[in-house]
Amino acid sequence: MKNTLFLRIFLFCLFTSIGTLKAQNTTNKSEKVENILEKKRNYNKSNGFGYNIQIYYGNETTAKSKNAKFKILYPRVNTKLVYNNPEWKVQVGNYKTKLEADRANLLFKKEFSGTIVIPMEKQ
Structure with missing residues (x-):
């Protein structure tokens, strides 16, 4: 009984963390973020x-x-x-x-x- 409860909790945590990682990856690919990163790279090269x-x-x-x-x-x-x-x-x-x-x-x-x-x- 304890093992199945532990397994269910573990699987629940695993699946919710995977969903969060996917959300972060799609957020970081936005065009605005890429533009800001490119500006920062250019600034670092020049200054x-x-x-x-x-x-x-x-x-x-x-x-x-x-x-x-x-x-x-x-x-x-x-x-x-x-x-x-x-x-x-x-x-x-x-x-x-x-x-x-x-x-x-x-x-x-x-x-x-x-x-x-x-x-x-x-x-």
Whole structure:
């Protein structure tokens, strides 16, 4: 008796969840959604997307020193030196969301003071 009741409840839940998945799939195929996604893709291509963490902004010598120190401490994290006349920036990481960047920034702040999360610059 318990097994048949359990089986009925299980089958009921299974069939209702399949119906919900079908409804979601047909909803996501609407033309408006596709247009919005295409606009977002084009925006990302032209403007870039994601976040970096800037660990230094200042003169060239210190920037190169901070960059080298960072590479030693975190060898798996991407780094780049950016020159905006007359200052140098050391930017690290490639994060898709600000939340990911904020979490990594908490780790980097232990070694580098004044770090900030910034939107990724177009390259």
